[in-house]
Amino acid sequence: MSPIVLGIWLFAVGACVGSFLNVCIYRLPAGLSIVWPPSHCTKCLKPIAWYDNLPILSYFLLRGRCRRCGATYSVQYALVELMTGLLAVGFYVAYFVFQVRGTDSARWSVYLVHMALVAALIVSSLIDLKYKEIYTVVTNVGMVLGLAAGALFPALHGGANPVAAGGSVLPNWFGGGWLDGLIRAAAGLVVGGGMIWLTALGGRLAFRREAMGFGDVLLMGLIGSVLGPEAAVLTYFLAPFFGLIYGVWNLALHKDHELPYGPFLSMAAVIVMLTQSRLMNHFWPGLQSIWLSLSGGGL
Numbered sequence: 001m002s003p004i005v006l007g008i009w010l011f012a013v014g015a016c017v018g019s020f021l022n023v024c025i026y027r028l029p030a031g032l033s034i035v036w037p038p039s040h041c042t043k044c045l046k047p048i049a050w051y052d053n054l055p056i057l058s059y060f061l062l063r064g065r066c067r068r069c070g071a072t073y074s075v076q077y078a079l080v081e082l083m084t085g086l087l088a089v090g091f092y093v094a095y096f097v098f099q100v101r102g103t104d105s106a107r108w109s110v111y112l113v114h115m116a117l118v119a120a121l122i123v124s125s126l127i128d129l130k131y132k133e134i135y136t137v138v139t140n141v142g143m144v145l146g147l148a149a150g151a152l153f154p155a156l157h158g159g160a161n162p163v164a165a166g167g168s169v170l171p172n173w174f175g176g177g178w179l180d181g182l183i184r185a186a187a188g189l190v191v192g193g194g195m196i197w198l199t200a201l202g203g204r205l206a207f208r209r210e211a212m213g214f215g216d217v218l219l220m221g222l223i224g225s226v227l228g229p230e231a232a233v234l235t236y237f238l239a240p241f242f243g244l245i246y247g248v249w250n251l252a253l254h255k256d257h258e259l260p261y262g263p264f265l266s267m268a269a270v271i272v273m274l275t276q277s278r279l280m281n282h283f284w285p286g287l288q289s290i291w292l293s294l295s296g297g298g299l
């Protein structure tokens with residue numbers, strides 16, 4: 001398949017997945033089923049025909065309105081579809097052109113697992129933006145799947161045949177097999193969730209205010225379980241930069257002090273995924289040698 005055709009195809013698949021994510025964002029917090037009933041107008045409750053339900057296109061063709069009753073739809077639907085499509089192409093370029101070593105099947109497994117994480121992050125972030133709450137079913141199911149993915153594809157976390165350059169800060173205690181993969185996924189979960197938990201605890205003691213909720217702990221646990229402890233640390237330190245930019249802007253415009261942290265953790269995680277091996281190459285050799293000297297170098 002030519003790269004252009006593959007790119008268009010990935011964009012289309014991504015946009016369709018984005019369409020499903022919209023359903024999740026709308027229905028999960030409302031306690032509705034995400035598979036039944038099929039798409040319908042939330043105003044007139046009439047089913048939406050497939051030709052009026054094309055990702056991105058239908059929104060513009062119908063000018064953001066229901067064909068039957070004229071109710072207006074949020075542009076958010078089209079934006080989520082566009083974003084998911086662009087991320088599907090962007091991750092392909094980042095993983096298959098610029099980085100991620102190993103065989104094509106190893107690259108595809110990393111790509112698909114990471115895109116599943118991206119999907120969970122989009123749903124969590126949009127729900128967080130709307131309700132200022134992390135929907136914990138997504139994070140909890142995601143963490144279980146993250147641990148399973150770690151065991152199934154040890155290469156995800158730099159097992160015996162790491163797909164990312166730079167490998168892992170943790171040694172292969174069990175030959176780089178499924179057990180090492182599971183350990184790294186669990187370490188990522190504990191390190192990621194633990195850092196946010198400690199930050200929330202510190203914030204509560206220092207400012208007597210709830211800065212971050214337990215939902216953020218779970219979301220970061222999910223990110224760590226899929227990406228491993230190294231990426232969890234990078235994500236943790238990158239997220240405040242996004243939060244700061246938005247926080248200042250939000251404070252200036254709305255005098256709103258409460259800011260959801262999920263979207264910033266998510267944005268940071270996406271940046272870390274896209275640049276992981278480069279970041280690893282820069283930071284981890286140094287940290288790895290500190291780790292080796294601390295642990296006596298006997299690894």
Ligand SMILES: [Zn+2]
Pocket residue numbers: 041042043044045046066067068069070071
């Ligand atoms: Zn309608």
